[in-house]
Amino acid sequence: MIPSHSSDPASVRFKGRVAVVTGAGGGIGRAAAFLLARQGAIVAVNDVNPVMAAAVVSEIEAAGGRALALAGDAADEAFAAEAVAEVMLAYGRIDVLVNNVGISVVAPAEDFVAWDRVVRTNLYSQFYWSKAVAKAAMIPVGRGAIVNVASIAGLAAVPNQIGYVVSKHGVIGLTRSLAVEWGRHGIRVNCVCPGITATDLTTGASGMAPDRLKARIARVPLGRMSEADEQAEAIAYLASEEASYVSGLIMNADGGQLALHSGVMT
Structure with a gap:
C-alpha cells in the first residue's frame, strides 16, 4: 500500500497534473x-491486462489518490488514440506521458521469430502514444513532459x-528525434535506461536462471x-519541473554498469 498523499511532503510535485x-x-x-500519484498527479494506468490495471487504480485510490484504468494493448495505434481521448474527456489535460510498456523474447538471432511483436510493443507503442498525447494535449498548450x-x-x-x-536502440533515437522536433512546442522528451531491475522479468517465475542473475549482478559496480x-x-525527476531545461537526455540508471564495460556479455 502506498502512503497517503497528505502525509508526504512531496505530494505537491505533480499537483493538478495528469499523467x-x-x-x-x-x-x-x-x-x-504509484509515485506520480503519491506526488499529486491524477494517473491514467494502462495495461493489456484489465485486472492488473484495475488493481493498480484501486491501490492508488485506496491511498487517497486519483486514477483511471486504460485496459488495452499499448501497441495498438487505434487504442492509443482512443485512450488518450478518454483521458482528455475525463480531465481535459495530459501533462506527463511515461512510455514504459515493454517485452523481451529470448532466442538466438537465427531462430528469432517474435520480431514484429517485440518491436511493435517496445518501439511503435512509444511513438503512437507520444503522437496522440502531443497532438491532443501538449502541442495545443505549449508544454508537456514525455x-x-x-x-x-x-x-x-x-x-x-x-x-x-x-527496439530499445530505436527508443533512444525516438527520444532524441522528438526532443528536437517538439522543443518548439515546449515539450520535453527524455529517456531512462534502466539496468538490471528486480521485476518479474528478472526475478519472477519466468525470469532469469539463478546463475545468470548472479553473474549479471556481479558486473554492476554498485x-x-x-x-x-x-x-x-x-x-x-525527468517528468518534473525540476528538470525544466532537460530535454533529449538519455539517462542511465544502471548502477554504473555501462561505465565499467561495453555491455552484457552473457
Whole structure:
C-alpha cells in the first residue's frame, strides 16, 4: 500500500497534473504510477491486462489518490488514440506521458521469430502514444513532459535478445528525434535506461536462471540490482519541473554498469 498523499511532503510535485503511464500493471510502470500519484498527479494506468490495471487504480485510490484504468494493448495505434481521448474527456489535460510498456523474447538471432511483436510493443507503442498525447494535449498548450523507458540494451547489445536490443536502440533515437522536433512546442522528451531491475522479468517465475542473475549482478559496480521504485524516481525527476531545461537526455540508471564495460556479455 502506498502512503497517503497528505502525509508526504512531496505530494505537491505533480499537483493538478495528469499523467499517463503505459505498461503500468507491474514492475517499473506500476512503481512510476504509484509515485506520480503519491506526488499529486491524477494517473491514467494502462495495461493489456484489465485486472492488473484495475488493481493498480484501486491501490492508488485506496491511498487517497486519483486514477483511471486504460485496459488495452499499448501497441495498438487505434487504442492509443482512443485512450488518450478518454483521458482528455475525463480531465481535459495530459501533462506527463511515461512510455514504459515493454517485452523481451529470448532466442538466438537465427531462430528469432517474435520480431514484429517485440518491436511493435517496445518501439511503435512509444511513438503512437507520444503522437496522440502531443497532438491532443501538449502541442495545443505549449508544454508537456514525455519520459520514454528504454534499457541499457538500448546502448549496448545483449546476446540472444535481438528484438529487445533493436527496439530499445530505436527508443533512444525516438527520444532524441522528438526532443528536437517538439522543443518548439515546449515539450520535453527524455529517456531512462534502466539496468538490471528486480521485476518479474528478472526475478519472477519466468525470469532469469539463478546463475545468470548472479553473474549479471556481479558486473554492476554498485553490487546489486535496482528496485523498481528507484527507476520510478528517475522517471519522476525527468517528468518534473525540476528538470525544466532537460530535454533529449538519455539517462542511465544502471548502477554504473555501462561505465565499467561495453555491455552484457552473457
